Amino acid sequence: MLFKVPSLEIFFNPEFIALYKRGEPYGVGNPTPLFEVCAPLKSWRFLGKTQQHVELVLEDGAACLVCKWWFCPSEHHSLFQIGVPLCLIGEYDPIDQELKCVRVGDPSLPS
Numbered sequence: 001m002l003f004k005v006p007s008l009e010i011f012f013n014p015e016f017i018a019l020y021k022r023g024e025p026y027g028v029g030n031p032t033p034l035f036e037v038c039a040p041l042k043s044w045r046f047l048g049k050t051q052q053h054v055e056l057v058l059e060d061g062a063a064c065l066v067c068k069w070w071f072c073p074s075e076h077h078s079l080f081q082i083g084v085p086l087c088l089i090g091e092y093d094p095i096d097q098e099l100k101c102v103r104v105g106d107p108s109l110p111s
Contacts, residue, residue, distance in 0.1 A: 001031065002089065003036070007060060007062050008062060011092060020033075021094060032091045034102065037065060037089075037090075038088075039059060040058065041081060041084055041085075042057040053068065053071065055068050056080065056101075065098065066097075067099040067100075069101035070100070076104055085107060087104060088104060089101070090102050
């Protein structure tokens with residue numbers, strides 16, 4: 001199930017965190033929900049010795065969200081432009097309060 005997030009601050013709302021945790025454990029028979037976030041890219045950097053992983057920080061007017069993408073396809077690196085809106089889809093980690101990216105979203109699709 002994919003949820004479009006209107007504002008990054010939702011991930012830091014205690015009510016959201018409580019609702020999200022109520023659905024755990026996620027896995028077989030209870031798929032982990034995916035969230036699509038779209039916000040300007042504040043910063044990004046490679047992680048790991050082989051630079052296969054990326055840490056991205058998105059920032060809208062309300063909050064900043066760290067997004068980590070393990071084994072990010074290199075063809076996506078050209079999308080990472082500071083100040084330019086970026087749409088990412090991933091699983092939310094309420095412990096680290098970050099998004100674990102799985103793919104790029106499409107900003108042209110309606111909410």
